[in-house]
Amino acid sequence: MxxxxxxxxxxxxxxxxxxxxxxxxxxxxxxxxRFVNLQQxxxxxxxxxxxxxxxxxxxxxxxxxxxxxxxxQAKVFDLGATPFIGRFSIAGNNPTAPDLKAPVRSLAxxxxxxxxxxxxxxxxxxxxxxxxxxxxxxKQLQALSPDPVTKKRSPEKIKAFFAAHPExxxxxxxxxxYKPTSSFATEQYHSxxxxxxxxxxxxxxxxxxxxxxxxxxxxxxxxxxxSADALQLQLKDQxxxxxxxxxxxxxxxxxxxxxxxxxxxxxxSRKTINAGTLVISSLQAQEGGVCADMNxxxxxxPTGIEPSADPILRARGAAYAESFRRRAKxxxxxN
Amino acid sequence: xxxxxxxSASSMLIHWAMALIILSMLFLGLSMVQSLAVWQIxxxxxxxxxxxxxxxxxxxxxINKVVTxxxxxxxxxxxxxALAAHLTQVGLYASMILMPISGWLMQSADGRHVxxxxxxxxxxxxxxxxxxxxxxxxxxxxxAYAFLLFIFMHVSAALYHGxxxxxxxxxxxxxxxxx
Ligand code: HEM
Ligand code: HEM
Numbered sequence: 431m432x433x434x435x436x437x438x439x440x441x442x443x444x445x446x447x448x449x450x451x452x453x454x455x456x457x458x459x460x461x462x463x464r465f466v467n468l469q470q471x472x473x474x475x476x477x478x479x480x481x482x483x484x485x486x487x488x489x490x491x492x493x494x495x496x497x498x499x500x501x502x503q504a505k506v507f508d509l510g511a512t513p514f515i516g517r518f519s520i521a522g523n524n525p526t527a528p529d530l531k532a533p534v535r536s537l538a539x540x541x542x543x544x545x546x547x548x549x550x551x552x553x554x555x556x557x558x559x560x561x562x563x564x565x566x567x568x569k570q571l572q573a574l575s576p577d578p579v580t581k582k583r584s585p586e587k588i589k590a591f592f593a594a595h596p597e598x599x600x601x602x603x604x605x606x607x608y609k610p611t612s613s614f615a616t617e618q619y620h621s622x623x624x625x626x627x628x629x630x631x632x633x634x635x636x637x638x639x640x641x642x643x644x645x646x647x648x649x650x651x652x653x654x655x656x657s658a659d660a661l662q663l664q665l666k667d668q669x670x671x672x673x674x675x676x677x678x679x680x681x682x683x684x685x686x687x688x689x690x691x692x693x694x695x696x697x698x699s700r701k702t703i704n705a706g707t708l709v710i711s712s713l714q715a716q717e718g719g720v721c722a723d724m725n726x727x728x729x730x731x732p733t734g735i736e737p738s739a740d741p742i743l744r745a746r747g748a749a750y751a752e753s754f755r756r757r758a759k760x761x762x763x764x765n
Numbered sequence: 766x767x768x769x770x771x772x773s774a775s776s777m778l779i780h781w782a783m784a785l786i787i788l789s790m791l792f793l794g795l796s797m798v799q800s801l802a803v804w805q806i807x808x809x810x811x812x813x814x815x816x817x818x819x820x821x822x823x824x825x826x827x828i829n830k831v832v833t834x835x836x837x838x839x840x841x842x843x844x845x846x847a848l849a850a851h852l853t854q855v856g857l858y859a860s861m862i863l864m865p866i867s868g869w870l871m872q873s874a875d876g877r878h879v880x881x882x883x884x885x886x887x888x889x890x891x892x893x894x895x896x897x898x899x900x901x902x903x904x905x906x907x908x909a910y911a912f913l914l915f916i917f918m919h920v921s922a923a924l925y926h927g928x929x930x931x932x933x934x935x936x937x938x939x940x941x942x943x944x
Contacts (some may be wrong), residue, residue, distance in 0.1 A: 433928045744804075759898060765896065
């Protein structure tokens with residue numbers, strides 16, 4: 431009899447262990463799946479990214495100055511040019527959203543050097559995050575989400591969230607002073623999260639980078655404010671004229687900077703090196719374009735670049751994979 | 766032919782080593798695809814390395830299975846149970862082979878490298894393609910659940926034999942003197 435009980439106990443325990451690992455009991459934890467559920471909203475747009483759904487594919491060449499080579503083993507920083515593909519996008523889960531309504535604009539790219547090492551990058555217009563952890567970011571998105579019934583945002587909820595998160599001050603200051611430009615080509619895009627460059631002696635240098643536009647709003651093609659695709663149309667005119675360029679400026683942390691906290695700015699005075707220029711020479715629609723099928727997971731890095739321990743950065747891998755998994759499955763089943 | 770009632774030492778070693786690796790891999794896999802924690806990247810790297818190790822071990826295991834003799838189930842086991850045991854075994858072997866291969870294919874289809882404990886990088890099996898990725902990503906997930914089911918059945922049956930029937934079936938995979 432007692433043997434039967436032992437048997438049942440062990441089997442039950444084993445079954446519970448399996449259920450535990452499938453996540454059956456952690457309904458409260460913010461998982462990649464819950465994060466992407468929140469991002470995609472009530473009605474997911476099948477086949478599209480659950481965040482930054484609307485975008486345009488691009489291709490060009492990264493012309494390295496060679497100046498970063500002594501800080502990183504990554505071949506991409508050796509003097510010379512490497513082709514890349516990429517994507518301009520706007521934040522949000524709607525692939526047909528009006529370009530000019532989006533609060534955040536983005537630039538992503540992927541470069542593979544001839545030693546078969548790939549560097550994937552996804553950058554946004556804000557220089558910092560409002561909060562420092564995926565849990566807090568989840569709550570921020572919840573606070574900013576419109577009420578499912580009234581379809582309106584709740585200013586009280588938003589206020590309460592930011593009051594509870596004083597670390598968001600730097601972000602909110604930036605937001606208050608930020609004026610969207612009239613082109614994807616004239617925005618400045620930030621890595622936000624820090625990474626390490628690893629040199630030949632295996633020494634690590636904490637860096638953040640920005641893609642700084644060479645063009646400014648004074649010398650660009652006009653923007654058609656009435657079009658939902660205003661930024662994409664403007665960009666097509668712009669690239670038709672001449673390649674669009676960004677300088678890749680890397681700033682180096684000092685002992686005073688916390689590379690694992692994406693809510694604080696590093697002082698302007700930090701050592702900054704121009705690694706090279708992104709020269710964007712052609713565009714392609716997202717529909718059927720190469721960038722549609724890519725996952726610009728910022729944790730895909732070549733030897734010579736490593737992730738910092740920033741909790742936001744490290745949460746991105748699983749979330750991007752979940753979004754990529756969902757849309758890849760939809761693409762497979764709909765074709 | 767001589768009848769044996771125990772697995773060879775090599776079979777036992779590889780059985781228990783793989784049992785440990787595969788259960789850890791299944792639980793790690795399930796956790797890491799949900800987790801937003803800071804250890805997620807290292808977990809994925811370990812998962813891929815141990816997954817390739819499991820692939821090597823399963824190859825050795827198949828060779829070992831051919832060159833050694835496995836004890837037969839005792840005649841007291843009813844036909845239906847013997848068939849169920851056989852089907853579970855086929856499922857276990859199929860999962861053992863398909864899990865690491867689907868993982869490797871899935872990574873290749875997203876253009877990602879598979880490094881073996883940082884020692885060397887495995888070749889890419891297929892070219893980058895989102896539909897290929899989707900197929901093998903879903904396969905990896907579905908086979909994982911089938912695998913868990915097979916393991917659950919296998920463990921339950923082994924314990925049933927060991928605790929209730931006491932017919933030497935569990936002992937045949939355990940070192941030491943058993944009936
Ligand atoms: C915990 C924090 C974050 C989460 C959970 C998150 C989540 C996501 C998800 C699910 C996607 C869609 C991925 C795909 O299907 O390919 C995405 C895309 C993107 N994210 Fe994030 N993100 C986070 C932080 C950031 C940060 C800090 C940046 C900027 C530095 C950023 C920039 C981007 C960009 C540019 C894209 C679009 C890339 C493309 O063109 O495919 N994200 N994000
Ligand atoms: C015995 C071998 C293996 C077992 C038991 C195993 C098990 C698992 C499980 C249970 C999951 C979670 C699936 C889900 O929830 O949908 C998973 C995910 C994953 N596995 Fe494996 N795996 C094995 C081998 C491999 C190998 C060899 C690779 C790559 C070389 C690999 C790469 C991955 C990756 C990258 C994920 C996460 C996918 C994502 O983020 O969407 N696995 N694995």
